[in-house]
Amino acid sequence: MADSTNQSTVVAFIHTYRPDGRLDSYMSELVDAFVRCGIRLHLVITNHIVPNLDSTALKKHISEQRLIEYINDVDPEFIFTTNRGGITKGIMEKTHAPILTWMVDHTPFFHHGGGPEDLFCEKDHCIISSLRHVKVFESTYPVLKGRVHYLPFATKVEDFKTSRNVVQDVDISFVGTYFHSGILENLYNYYADSPETIQGLLRLAGKIQSDPDTDILPLIEAYGIRKVLEDFNYNHIYLKWLFVNYISLNQRIKVLDAVSDLGLRLYGTDNWLHVGAYSLNLLGCFQFQKKIDTRQKLVELYQRSRIGLNISHHQAGGGLPYRIFDLLASNALLVTNARKDSDLFHLFGEDVQVPMYKNEQDLRKIVIYYLENEKERRELVQYCNRLVDRGFSFEDRVRSFFEIAGCRLKETGHGQLVKVDPDSFIRGLVRYLYRCGGNKPYSSQEKAAPAGGDRIKKIYHRYATGKQRLFIARQVVPLIPNGIIDMLRKQ
Known part of the structure; x- marks a missing residue:
């Protein structure tokens, strides 16, 4: 039986990288925004129905048919998913609602059990938060031609407006992931007796470092490393993802190390402990056991910070991650990496005054300058606050989802969150x-x-x-x- 309320209904598959299985603060805010817009949201945590996010099928005890029946009984306006999580071939074939995939990362999940060629279908719309990747995504997935949409990420400005008057006792802060590199290291160890394979992998890494959007399929053949995909049952998109994470980690360590003696406080995943092998100074900046695991803690940190750093993921290109919009709304001065194709220029004009660094030495000069010139720093912070005062709320994004899906949003007051028990699909x-x-x-x-x-x-x-x-x-x-x-x- 279809959901009988007068509310708009959505079934959402949202993933998490948190070890405790809870949604991160950004996704929690997105879920709350659905409800604030009057939507009855049926939430499935993707991690609950797949063995792990890299899997190519549902858990063995989860019935795809029961999942399909649940969606059809709810009869949602659309199915929403992050990174394509939880979407199977059966869902594509046997449900009727449009499917909206928000690529919050640039590499999708392959829970449908196939490859890139059948990952999407005719009723799909895809949302990308990097302007230049719209065409890249359409080229990679031709079935999506004309249905890849650009939407920047969002923030909740009200969180920062209600806590302006705090002591700023943190000179520089950064919150981010220490990207896992163990899988690539295992690959190198596996092919230790095959120097030509190692050289092929290193050549591929160099090409991806120069251009993260490069098509690696012909390079895999040219460099003689096709057997890597066959030996480990990888597709080329997953192999590329391993390299861009590895490169991103390398960049992140170099940039942070350049300001590690200027009052940096580093927060993030527990495996930042491994950074000591590269920089003892940076390890000393890591805030052991101090988790920024809620929205409230993130807001408090940014309000206490004088400078907030952004180091974009290598594959993001000119796209802007979550933290950009939170920092723009906060007491901290955003300092981010410079790119000619940065979406900052598209969103706020070619003369946008956000400080951008070209390299580690440039970053160090910028940070020292604004730590020593408080009046200028405060003026720039107020300017940045105005940039995101309108048009960047989570509710704005939810309303855009309905427009993209071609559905009318029934804003009938407060909505409802239905947390779907994965045991329903046993x-x-x-x-x-x-x-x-x-x-x-x-x-x-x-x-x-x-x-x-x-x-x-x-x-x-x-x-x-x-x-x-x-x-x-x-x-x-x-x-x-x-x-x-x-x-x-x-x-």
Whole structure:
């Protein structure tokens, strides 16, 4: 049955990189904006239905058919997803609503089990937050021709307006990820006895460093490294993503190290501890055990900071990440990397006065100047605040989603957030066996099941789609009628 309310409805698949499984502060604000716009949002955390974000299929015990039925019962205005997470071939083929993918990163997930050639379909719209990547994305995914849209990221200006009068006791701050490099290092170790493969990978890295938008497919053939894709079952987009993260980490370390003695406080993922192998000064700036894991903490840090740094991801090009808009709205002076194609010029004009550094030495000069000239710093901060005073709210973005999807937004007051329990999508046989084991289907928030049900759960989470499930079912619960097993095993 379709959602019977008079509200607009959306089913959203949103992913997270947080180890505790919660949404980050940006995505939490986006979810809240859907609700503030009067929308009934059915939220599926993508991580709950896939083994991991790099997977190419749903978890074995998750029924794609149940997922499709849920979407069709809700009958949403559109399906919303971040980075293409959670979208399967069945969802593309058997649901009717438009699908809006917001590429908050530049590399999509491949949870549909295929490759780039069938990742999108005719009812898709894709949102890119980097202007120059609109054409790049259309070229990579021709089925999206004319349906790739540019929307910059957003901020919540009100958060900063209500906390202006704070002591600014942090000279420089940066909040960001220490990009994982272990997979590439493992590749190099794996091919240690094949110097030609190592050289091919290094040549490819050099090309990507020079131009992150380069088409690497012909280079993979030219450099003789096709076997890397075959040996590890990678597609070329994933291999490129590994390199751009590696290059981004290299750039990030160099830039931050240049100001590590000027009062920098560094926050981010726990693996910043590894930076000590490259710079002890930078390791000393890392704020151990001080997590910026809520919107409130992020706002407090930026309000206390005199300078807030941005170091864009290598593949972002001229695109502007989340932190740009938060820093523009804050007490901190944004200092960002200079690019001729920066979206700052597109959004705010060619004469935009945001300080931009060309290299590490230039950054150091800019930082020292504004730390020593407080009046000029404050004047620039006020100028930056005005830049994002209108048109950059999360509600603005949600309304744009409806326009892109060709749907009318029914703003009928406050909406509703429906947190979808992933256990709703458990395969029928597994659900039946839970009950037979003395354990009803339970939500992930409930306490551990009794021993019998727990044992069954573990077995069927592993074998729910395998050939052995019927054999194991009859061993574990021998009294299940054959007719019921035959019916449930198809679900």
